[in-house]
Amino acid sequence: MTRAQQRWLPALLIPVALVMAVLLGSVQAGAAVSLPSKTADEILAMIARTDVRALSGTVEQSAGLGLPEVPTTGPGIAPGAASALELLTGTHTARIFVDGPSKARLQVLDQLAERDVVINGGNAWFYDSADNSATHLSAPASPASDGHESMPSRSTMPTPEAVARSFLAAIDSSTEVSVGDARSVAGRSAYRLTLNPRSQETLVDSVSIDVDSQTGLPLGIEVRAKDQEEPAYSLAFTELNLSTPDAGLFEFTPPSGASITEEVLPPKPVPTLAAPPDAGQLRHSGPAPTGEGWDTVLAFPAGSVPPGFLSNPQLSQALQPVAGGRALTTSLLSVLVLDDGRVYAGMVPLDRLQSAAAAQ
Incomplete structure (x- = not known):
């Protein structure tokens, strides 16, 4: 593996982990709380109406998928190149900061290192302290304006909201939706919405989503596999603050001596009415x-x-x-x-x- 390829691995950590989570999705059950009763449809409507644009908090992810623990050091292991697979084993803690649709920061806190993803408008930084490497990803100039395209931020961050919405968007007649006992998550009272697949083919037994009783924001998600007693995957806030984070959190300057790789996202094809997209556009869509x-x-x-x-x-x-x-x-x-x-x-x-x- 070349050094350039090694540097790309930290940049792939969060996108790939999120793709995996979208296909899938630590909720630690707090003390039971008393809330006015609501139907599943009412809770779904709360989620649809949520208008939380800014937040900061700590999330904990726990995975028990039956995968082996992934080594991060040793012969053949690229320095600082812990893969997305590593994030799908064991327990990981991260700090998340969001301000509107185009500013976000994620700090994955490992025992001996820290990995940062900072998105601000048309720029994104991926940094790994283990080998002091950074990748700067910039969006191309937008043909429709004099500025640059903004990178997606909030929807690509591995938050309970992003993962929950992926599951909720797929609700159809193959899903039974019910309401469980209310609970406390990150010190906030929450309704529990549970999705049970009616399909006999899927590996998923159930998906539970804890929804903030005041804002409708998903606070935690727990996925259970068939024939497995403990949750196979869970992600939840352990701390949450709904005030606007300091603007300086979305600025990033690489530390002294960091190796830096510059990358530019390929421009999006401009849709036209003159002709349908060609095969190449479809292949990369x-x-x-x-x-x-x-x-x-x-x-x-x-x-x-x-x-x-x-x-x-x-x-x-x-x-x-x-x-x-x-x-x-x-x-x-x-x-x-x-x-x-x-x-x-x-x-x-x-x-x-x-x-x-x-x-x-």
């Missing part, structure tokens, strides 16, 4: 879903996985050989990486991914 509801499989075309990512030694340890490629299987998620570069992922057993790949 994102994963193509097959199936419906909890049985959905995401198909990523060849070339869509960042160079060097699959050769990351941490990830290679978890991928097992299968016919035509390699696979990662967990209690909630399966990923199939084919030899031709295509990637399939879903909250379904591996054989369903293999069937989807064979049909394309």
Whole structure:
């Protein structure tokens, strides 16, 4: 793996972890609280109306997917290049700051290092203190204005709200929605909304979302796998402040001596009415879903996985050989990486991914 590829790994930490969480999603049950009763539809309406634009807080993520602990040091391990897979094992704590749609900061607090993601308008910084490396990602100039495109911030941060909305957007007739006991999360009273898949194919048993009784903001999410007693994945605020964070938190200057990589996001294609998008635009427009509801499989075309990512030694340890490629299987998620570069992922057993790949 080249040094340039190593530097990209910290930049991939949060986006890839979020993609995995979207396919999936620490809620520590606080003391029971008393709240006025509400129906599931009323709680869903609260979430839809939430208007929290700024916050700061601490989130805790806990994963029990059946994956081995990922080493971050040792022979063959790139310095400071702990992969997204590492964030899906064990417990991790992070500080999150958000101010509106285009300013956000995430500080992942490891035992011996800190990783930062700072997004401010058209600029983003990814920093890893373990090897004092930084990647500066800038958005291209927008053809529609004299400025630059803004990078997504709030929706790409791994907050309970972002993960919860991904699950809620998928509610259909294949989902039973119910209301559980109210509880306290990060010192705030919350309603508990539970989603139970009616599908027999998915690996998911249930998804529970704790919703702030005052603002409708999702405060925590807990995902349980079938035939597993403890939650397989959980993410929740342990501290939360809804005031506007200090503006200086969204400015970043690399420390002295840091190795810096400059990258520019490719420009978005400009839509026109003169002609439909060409095949290349469609190929790079994102994963193509097959199936419906909890049985959905995401198909990523060849070339869509960042160079060097699959050769990351941490990830290679978890991928097992299968016919035509390699696979990662967990209690909630399966990923199939084919030899031709295509990637399939879903909250379904591996054989369903293999069937989807064979049909394309």
